Amino acid sequence: MKFKVLHKSPGRMRVDLFCDRVPLDDADLLEHYLLGVEGVLSAKVYTRTGDAIIRFEEEHRDRVCLALQKYSKDKVEVPEGLLEHSQRPLNQEYTDKLLAMTVNRVARRFLLPLPLRALWDWKQAWPRIKSGLKCILVEHRLDVDVLDGTALLASLLMEDFGTAGSVLYLLGVGELLEEWTHKKAVGDLASTMSLNVGKVWKKTSGDTEVLVPVSEVEPGDLISVYTGTLIPFDGEVVEGEAMVNEASLTGEPLAVAKYKGIRVFAGTAVEEGELTLVVKEAGGNSKYEQIVKMIEESEKLKSNTEQQASHLADRLVPYIFGTSLLTYALTGNLTRAVSVLMVDFSCALNLSMPIAVLSAIRECSAHRITAKGGKFLEAIADADTIVFDKTGTLTKAEPRVRGVLSFNGMPEDELLRMAACLEEHFPHSIANAVVRAAEEKGLEHEEMHSKVEYIVAHGIVSAIGGKRAVLGSYHFIIEDEHIALPWDPAQGDPWKNVPKDCSQLYFGLDGKLAAIILVEDPLREETPATIQALRDLGFKRIVMMTGDSKNAALSAAEKAGVDECYYGVLPEDKAKFVEKEKAAGHKVVMIGDGINDSPALSAADVGIAISGGAEIARQVADITINTDSIDVLPVLKEIGNRLSRRIGFNYRFILGFNSALIGLGALSVLQPAQSALLHNASTVSLTLASMRSLLPS
Numbered sequence: 194m195k196f197k198v199l200h201k202s203p204g205r206m207r208v209d210l211f212c213d214r215v216p217l218d219d220a221d222l223l224e225h226y227l228l229g230v231e232g233v234l235s236a237k238v239y240t241r242t243g244d245a246i247i248r249f250e251e252e253h254r255d256r257v258c259l260a261l262q263k264y265s266k267d268k269v270e271v272p273e274g275l276l277e278h279s280q281r282p283l284n285q286e287y288t289d290k291l292l293a294m295t296v297n298r299v300a301r302r303f304l305l306p307l308p309l310r311a312l313w314d315w316k317q318a319w320p321r322i323k324s325g326l327k328c329i330l331v332e333h334r335l336d337v338d339v340l341d342g343t344a345l346l347a348s349l350l351m352e353d354f355g356t357a358g359s360v361l362y363l364l365g366v367g368e369l370l371e372e373w374t375h376k377k378a379v380g381d382l383a384s385t386m387s388l389n390v391g392k393v394w395k396k397t398s399g400d401t402e403v404l405v406p407v408s409e410v411e412p413g414d415l416i417s418v419y420t421g422t423l424i425p426f427d428g429e430v431v432e433g434e435a436m437v438n439e440a441s442l443t444g445e446p447l448a449v450a451k452y453k454g455i456r457v458f459a460g461t462a463v464e465e466g467e468l469t470l471v472v473k474e475a476g477g478n479s480k481y482e483q484i485v486k487m488i489e490e491s492e493k494l495k496s497n498t499e500q501q502a503s504h505l506a507d508r509l510v511p512y513i514f515g516t517s518l519l520t521y522a523l524t525g526n527l528t529r530a531v532s533v534l535m536v537d538f539s540c541a542l543n544l545s546m547p548i549a550v551l552s553a554i555r556e557c558s559a560h561r562i563t564a565k566g567g568k569f570l571e572a573i574a575d576a577d578t579i580v581f582d583k584t585g586t587l588t589k590a591e592p593r594v595r596g597v598l599s600f601n602g603m604p605e606d607e608l609l610r611m612a613a614c615l616e617e618h619f620p621h622s623i624a625n626a627v628v629r630a631a632e633e634k635g636l637e638h639e640e641m642h643s644k645v646e647y648i649v650a651h652g653i654v655s656a657i658g659g660k661r662a663v664l665g666s667y668h669f670i671i672e673d674e675h676i677a678l679p680w681d682p683a684q685g686d687p688w689k690n691v692p693k694d695c696s697q698l699y700f701g702l703d704g705k706l707a708a709i710i711l712v713e714d715p716l717r718e719e720t721p722a723t724i725q726a727l728r729d730l731g732f733k734r735i736v737m738m739t740g741d742s743k744n745a746a747l748s749a750a751e752k753a754g755v756d757e758c759y760y761g762v763l764p765e766d767k768a769k770f771v772e773k774e775k776a777a778g779h780k781v782v783m784i785g786d787g788i789n790d791s792p793a794l795s796a797a798d799v800g801i802a803i804s805g806g807a808e809i810a811r812q813v814a815d816i817t818i819n820t821d822s823i824d825v826l827p828v829l830k831e832i833g834n835r836l837s838r839r840i841g842f843n844y845r846f847i848l849g850f851n852s853a854l855i856g857l858g859a860l861s862v863l864q865p866a867q868s869a870l871l872h873n874a875s876t877v878s879l880t881l882a883s884m885r886s887l888l889p890s
Contacts, residue, residue: 194264199244204234204251208261212243217281222266225275230260240281280377287373294369298362307354314357318345321364335514336507337537343514344534348865351531356866360535363873367544370880377555393425394418394618396469404617412472419467419618421788421809423460428470430455435466438812462812464791509538513855520859528865532858535868541847541876549843549883553836556886560828561819569815572798573833575780579732580771580793582785583739583746584696584714585622586803586823587753592622592714594630595695600679601707608708610636612700615653615664622786623696626712652699660703666740667699668761676701696741714745716752719824724754726827730834734779738767740789767793784826786810801826828888835887843879850875 197209215223220238223245227236232253238245249257301310325342328334341364348357394402396415407425410416415431418424424437436448439461448464451457457470513533521530550567557564564570581587597605613631616624652665663674670676676699698710717723724735737755739746739762746760759770767783771793774781783790783797791813794800802814804821811817818825854872857863863871 194261196261205246205248206254206257207244207246210238210243210245215240215243217279217285218276219266221276221279221281222269222271223264225271226264226269227257227260230257232256240285283373283376287369287376291366291369291373294362294365298358302355302358310358311349311352311354314354314361315349317361318349318357321361322346335511337510337543340510340513340534340537344531344537344869347527347531347534348869351527351865353865356535356869359866360869360873363869363877366877367873367880370544370548370877370884377551410472412474414472415469416472417467417469418463420463420465423462423812424457424468424470426459426470426472427474428457428472430457430468430470432469433467435468436464437468438462438464438809462809464809505538505542513537516855516859524861526861529859529861531865532861532863532868533855535865536851536854536858536872538847538851541843541851541879544876545843545847545879545883546840548880549836549839552884553832553887556888557816557829557832560825560832562825562829563817563819564829565815569799570833570836572780573782573816573830574837576782576798577731577733578736578774578779579727579734579782579784580736580738580767580797581753581755582767582787582790583737583741583749585786586784587716587720587737587749587755588714589622589717591629592626592696592712594626595711595713598709598711599707600709601702601705603707605708606634606636608700609634609710611657611662611702612664612698612708612710614657615655615662618653623698623712623714627698627710657702661701663701664698667697667742668740670699670701670706674701677705679705696745714741714749716749717823719822720753723823723826727830730827730830732782732830736770738762738770738793764789764792768796771796784823801829832887839883839887843883846879 195211197211198206199209200207210223215238217240220240224236224238227233227245227247230249230253232250234248234250236245236247247257301313305313321338322342322345325339325346328336328338341360345357345360348354348360392404392406393410394417395405395410396402396417402417410426416426416428418435420435430451430453432453434450434452437451437457438448439458451468456473457468459474513536517530517533520533521527524530547567550570553570554564554567557570584592594609597609599605599608609627609631613628613636616627652663652669655662663670663676671678695711696714698712699706700708700710728735734757735755736757736759737746737750737753738759739749741749741760743760746758750758759766762770767785767790771781771783775796775798781797782799782801783793784801784803785791785794786803788809790802791809794802794810794813794815799816800814801816801818802810803823804817804819816829818829851872854863854868858865858868
């Protein structure tokens with residue numbers, strides 16, 4: 194691709210792409226391509242001017258220039274949803290609307306004769322006047338619609354068309370900005386929530402299951418879905434029973450029973466059980482429109498601040514009317530009374546507060562954080578207790594198998610192969626480690642077991658070669674399943690071979706312990722710094738809860754720097770702890786990645802799921818971290834804190850500034866046109882300020 198460097202500085206350059214306008218799809222492709230180049234920190238393509246700004250690590254400048262030279266849109270691999278969910282068409286649409294609204298306002302003001310302008314203003318104001326009359330006469334409510342309609346009607350009757358036109362224009366701009374920001378935030382959120390399923394278990398002949406890409410699945414195919422995974426297609430259950438969480442489509446958190454003959458939908462998650470379904474729509478894995486609709490209709494999007502702002506705005510309307518009537522009664526001056534009516538608190542409260550919250554949600558998306566509603570960001574700011582799961586959360590998302598201890602004489606590789614055959618059906622970091630270890634050793638296998646049953650937070654039950662096979666925690670294998678320990682005292686103590694800092698998977702075969710699989714689960718490099726940063730940002734109590742063994746848990750807790758550590762806990766224990774802390778008056782944040790974390794994620798004031806974990810955890814959680822690092826958690830907390838401060842400032846400014854305008858209007862210091870201009874200009878300015886990023890660049 195040809196380009197010309199227009200300006201350059203250390204770590205930044207602006208390039209001319211040699212075209213007057215860049216097509217929207219081409220701009221998205223080029224941005225995606227540049228962001229994939231090593232050393233590129235950010236890239237922004239401007240469609241109207243035909244240029245781009247690229248920020249990069251200075252030592253990679255030559256690499257960036259070479260990548261631009263080699264760029265060809267035909268050779269770019271386009272991720273699913275990149276173009277379909279692009280925000281560029283939306284941004285261009287609303288930019289054009291705002292420009293057209295401004296041009297029309299200026300043109301009418303200076304080109305239309307007064308009689309025609311008066312007719313236009315009456316035509317534009319009538320729907321708002323009608324809405325106000327309906328509120329007071331039919332619905333018997335005194336709210337902001339009545340105030341807006343009264344102010345416009347008074348201006349028009351006084352033939353103050355300049356003021357009426359300004360009020361109409363600024364109200365329109367405010368509504369347009371709110372609608373634009375709302376749609377953009379919802380679109381960002383919905384695209385993040387859209388499915389990202391790569392492979393599925395497809396049934397072939399008999400009961401054989403093969404892991405295949407979703408692109409190879411067609412209507413009529415049979416696929417199996419297990420506990421903790423997403424249902425990737427619309428279909429009908431032909432075998433099995435399960436409890437399915439449909440919150441991603443309905444907004445309802447309670448699971449629904451699904452069994453033979455019942456329809457299931459893409460994007461819902463299996464909480465417990467397993468299903469075999471016949472695919473009805475192979476393209477059903479993109480439920481984008483339904484997700485958008487769910488988000489827009491869900492009360493989750495409404496924060497407490499937004500609801501309070503709306504109620505406060507309506508409660509203040511009678512006082513504004515009362516002040517206007519009192520001003521007229523004391524002075525007999527209609528102009529002064531109308532000046533008071535030109536000022537209301539509703540515009541600023543109803544615009545700036547939702548936009549501040551939605552902008553914060555959008556800013557979270559820029560940091561690869563998906564917040565499903567404004568109230569969760571507010572809860573993050575207020576929270577004083579944070580609870581972490583250990584495995585896959587405080588520890589690396591990719592633990593590794595350190596070794597296999599055989600207790601039945603079978604080769605270690607054969608035992609690992611059997612365990613991997615069972616574990617590959619279930620999405621958990623420890624299960625992934627076992628499967629990965631088998632792959633690295635080239636231990637391929639056919640499906641060698643019968644039906645696999647997953648028992649949440651305990652383990653797996655199946656049969657291999659007619660022998661009962663169980664795999665899971667010490668509690669499950671030894672205490673629940675009563676697997677015999679084949680210790681031979683003459684051979685010494687086998688526990689000497691078990692490293693204290695490893696997690697242990699117990700594998701029982703035919704009623705006897707066959708092996709212990711040692712899983713190295715090292716702490717993430719960023720964990721200690723993240724814990725300290727969260728403490729500095731306001732968390733008073735940082736807790737780690739895990740089902741792991743005592744030694745492994747205490748070792749991780751000491752390195753991480755948490756305040757409290759609980760080990761050997763079950764899912765219900767985590768949920769009970771969260772409920773207990775909430776009952777004691779604490780605001781609790783829970784962070785996890787597994788199926789066993791789902792009850793606690795649901796119970797917490799804010800549940801946060803980590804990328805790479807079970808789909809059910811991401812569905813249940815209120816916030817999802819879409820990156821492999823937890824160092825974005827302080828960023829999330831800082832966004833919540835700054836949003837809280839911005840909202841507080843907005844409240845104080847709106848109440849103080851508009852009260853001053855009402856007083857100045859009542860004293861005749863300000864005329865109606867001036868009151869309207871200052872009020873609406875301050876509203877738009879505050880709204881624009883609320884759209885700014887909360888964090889420094």
